[in-house]
Amino acid sequence: xxxxxLAPLDLGFTQxxxxxxxxxxxxxxxxxxxxxxxxxxxxxxxxxxxxGLIVTGGFAPNFRGRLHPFSSQFSTASHAQKHKVVTxxxxxxxxxxxxxxxxxxxxxxxxxSQSASATRAPIAKFxxxxxxxxxxxxxxxxxxxxxxxxxxxxxxxVEVMGSEGYLxxxxxxxRTNTRNDKWGGSYQNRIRLPLExxxxxxxxxxxxxxxIFRLSxxxxxxxxxxxxxxxxxxxxxxxxxxxxxxxxxxxxxxxxPTIATQVPRGAFSWVTEKVKPHLSIPxxxxxxxxTPEVAEDILSQGHADMVSMARPLLADADFVNKAASxxxxxINTCIGCNQxxxxxxxxxxxxxxxxxxQACNETEMVISNAVTKKRVAVIGAGPAGxxxxxxxxxxxxxxxxxxxSDRIGGQFRLAMQIPGKEEFRETIRYFANxxxxxxxxxxxxxxxxFDVIKDYDQVVMASGVTPRKLQLEGxxxxxKVVDYQxxxxxxxxxGQNVAIIGAGGIGVDVASMITEPETxxxxxxxxxxxxxQTMSGEGGLQPIGESVADKQVWLFQRRAGSVGKGPGKTTGxxxxxxxxxxxxNLCGGVSYQKISADGLHIKRDNKEELIQADNIIICAGxxxxxxxxxxxxxxxxxxxxxxxxxxxxxxxxxxxxRQGTEVAMKx
Ligand code: NAP
Ligand code: SF4
Numbered sequence: 232x233x234x235x236x237l238a239p240l241d242l243g244f245t246q247x248x249x250x251x252x253x254x255x256x257x258x259x260x261x262x263x264x265x266x267x268x269x270x271x272x273x274x275x276x277x278x279x280x281x282x283g284l285i286v287t288g289g290f291a292p293n294f295r296g297r298l299h300p301f302s303s304q305f306s307t308a309s310h311a312q313k314h315k316v317v318t319x320x321x322x323x324x325x326x327x328x329x330x331x332x333x334x335x336x337x338x339x340x341x342x343x344s345q346s347a348s349a350t351r352a353p354i355a356k357f358x359x360x361x362x363x364x365x366x367x368x369x370x371x372x373x374x375x376x377x378x379x380x381x382x383x384x385x386x387x388x389v390e391v392m393g394s395e396g397y398l399x400x401x402x403x404x405x406r407t408n409t410r411n412d413k414w415g416g417s418y419q420n421r422i423r424l425p426l427e428x429x430x431x432x433x434x435x436x437x438x439x440x441x442x443i444f445r446l447s448x449x450x451x452x453x454x455x456x457x458x459x460x461x462x463x464x465x466x467x468x469x470x471x472x473x474x475x476x477x478x479x480x481x482x483x484x485x486x487x488p489t490i491a492t493q494v495p496r497g498a499f500s501w502v503t504e505k506v507k508p509h510l511s512i513p514x515x516x517x518x519x520x521x522t523p524e525v526a527e528d529i530l531s532q533g534h535a536d537m538v539s540m541a542r543p544l545l546a547d548a549d550f551v552n553k554a555a556s557x558x559x560x561x562i563n564t565c566i567g568c569n570q571x572x573x574x575x576x577x578x579x580x581x582x583x584x585x586x587x588x589q590a591c592n593e594t595e596m597v598i599s600n601a602v603t604k605k606r607v608a609v610i611g612a613g614p615a616g617x618x619x620x621x622x623x624x625x626x627x628x629x630x631x632x633x634x635x636s637d638r639i640g641g642q643f644r645l646a647m648q649i650p651g652k653e654e655f656r657e658t659i660r661y662f663a664n665x666x667x668x669x670x671x672x673x674x675x676x677x678x679x680x681f682d683v684i685k686d687y688d689q690v691v692m693a694s695g696v697t698p699r700k701l702q703l704e705g706x707x708x709x710x711k712v713v714d715y716q717x718x719x720x721x722x723x724x725x726g727q728n729v730a731i732i733g734a735g736g737i738g739v740d741v742a743s744m745i746t747e748p749e750t751x752x753x754x755x756x757x758x759x760x761x762x763x764q765t766m767s768g769e770g771g772l773q774p775i776g777e778s779v780a781d782k783q784v785w786l787f788q789r790r791a792g793s794v795g796k797g798p799g800k801t802t803g804x805x806x807x808x809x810x811x812x813x814x815x816n817l818c819g820g821v822s823y824q825k826i827s828a829d830g831l832h833i834k835r836d837n838k839e840e841l842i843q844a845d846n847i848i849i850c851a852g853x854x855x856x857x858x859x860x861x862x863x864x865x866x867x868x869x870x871x872x873x874x875x876x877x878x879x880x881x882x883x884x885x886x887x888x889r890q891g892t893e894v895a896m897k898x
């Protein structure tokens with residue numbers, strides 16, 4: 232079904248069983264104290280699931296190259312010894328694994344950071360020390376030493392992290408390299424470091440060891456590399472002994488989204504396609520490839536020889552095996568939200584996955600068969616109820632999933648209608664197929680009552696939320712005021728001037744939805760963010776396209792401070808930048824006075840103002856839906872409350888699906 236994706240790749244001295252590379256992603260498991268059992272179990276599940284080649288999260292070759300003072304390093308025999316459990320776990324299932332060697336350079340979050348020059352990154356707290364000749368030579372040796380140790384630990388190869396704005400990238404680009412010795416100045420001098428590193432590694436590890444180089448093909452920052460320079464380095468790397476070239480897109484400090492859900496699927500494979508004809512070694516492409524269809528399409532068009540996916544394999548460890556066995560409709564697709572993976576990592580927490588809470592918890596969250604088969608009622612087919620019902624049924628329980636409306640999905644059904652959040656549709660598709668696979672009895676258009684559910688052995692209340700009603704004069708004016716749920720569901724018509732009350736995740740989504748341009752092709756999207764598909768200039772940048780909306784929109788919150796970021800740690804800036812580009816008025820520190828025929832009356836800086844809005848959209852959070860709550864006590868400890876029915880205040884799909892899964896595992 233996916234002949235290109237599932238075809239083996241011959242590297243001469245070794246063969247990869249298919250074209251799927253699990254891209255490097257830091258999960259937090261790398262820093263586990265003692266045995267690396269959790270990290271081993273995480274990769275073992277992906278190897279068992281059929282991945283061709285796994286690349287670990289980044290390990291520093293020396294102390295100064297660490298991202299954080301306590302983050303992972305791989306530079307001693309004891310490190311190598313500790314990693315054997317990881318490589319053995321992967322090899323047991325016929326997989327292959329490479330260790331990524333990453334020197335953070337000026338992105339390091341500690342005061343000993345080093346770089347080509349002493350300039351601080353806009354996203355870093357510390358100004359790095361400029362490396363002297365001795366330190367550069369020492370670092371080259373350290374990379375080679377790590378690779379050699381990785382070989383002794385049973386790794387099949389290493390990936391040298393040369394992109395995303397880390398140390399090697401900092402040497403390559405004029406933006407961060409202002410040296411005038413043999414490591415700076417001309418391009419030939421600036422690329423000396425990556426070439427010397429690869430040369431030193433190859434010398435240490437011999438010919439029969441995979442070396443992947445993650446090459447920044449599109450820096451997306453000013454004073455980044457030009458296309459000709461990228462090709463010059465790629466050819467140099469090939470000659471120096473690299474086995475595979477992986478694509479890197481965008482420095483971490485770039486203000487252009489590269490992996491968030493708003494980024495169209497496969498949005499950057501054209502970059503790899505441009506580089507590939509200049510090389511004879513295989514080339515890997517990446518970014519927002521999340522289904523076997525997208526991957527197959529890219530490979531069959533010849534854009535690349537392999538595809539890299541990281542988050543999609545967090546979302547479903549069995550991605551490859553499901554694709555290979557005609558079960559792709561059962562793939563739990565990554566929706567690109569970052570909410571449980573990157574947002575967690577950037578907050579210093581362990582990664583997991585919104586749609587798959589078992590990710591990175593493989594040793595604790597084990598789904599076993601139920602000892603006693605029970606009759607279980609799950610009320611509500613939103614994300615929490617769906618997760619709970621399908622896992623309970625998988626365990627052998629007899630599950631009735633009772634849903635008041637005529638379809639499943641709950642809040643995800645609203646989310647998928649927001650432009651750029653269409654991926655939420657995939658989660659609903661996944662659960663619809665899981666209902667069929669696990670034998671859940673789905674009862675749509677059915678109102679749960681106490682009399683109906685009181686005789687079940689277990690009752691799970693996943694009845695969700697309803698938009699909060701505000702106490703405000705004029706709020707009951709349906710021709711003028713609409714809550715977000717009605718607006719999205721009924722596609723209510725709006726006038727030219729619109730005020731939004733509430734700038735949380737949903738207020739931001741609604742503002743983005745109502746200002747979305749009508750057509751939005753990949754070319755439009757690239758132009759909107761100033762990405763030059765001809766790659767003729769430095770860093771692949773061009774002036775940002777004009778995209779001011781034809782509506783006048785105000786987004787309000789009562790809290791003072793930054794407005795429009797929404798809740799995502801790694802995606803907030805994208806939302807805010809999008810709204811700013813579209814001319815949305817972002818206003819904090821307001822109080823709402825009343826709604827009249829003229830519009831919304833607010834108070835700001837102690838002054839009363841009239842916002843002449845034709846429509847006012849209420850996005851002021853939610854309240855729990857708790858049917859027959861007065862009788863819940865009678866259900867005793869057979870009642871379990873999950874998702875929005877449990878806590879509406881911080882309604883959060885990560886918690887909802889995790890709670891649903893955890894409850895189902897205990898029933
Ligand atoms: P929210 O993030 O809690 O925001 C509610 C907004 O309503 C806030 O801006 C709050 O701001 C305002 N508000 C609260 N009570 C109010 C009142 N009585 N009168 C007027 N304004 C009031 O809730 P949400 O936007 O409904 O989102 C719900 C959840 O969905 C989020 O927590 C998030 O987990 C999830 N979500 C996530 C994303 C994402 O991109 N990651 C997107 C959408 C939703 P002030 O109190 O300052 O006025
Ligand atoms: Fe994908 Fe979201 Fe899961 Fe991260 S948390 S792997 S982005 S679905």
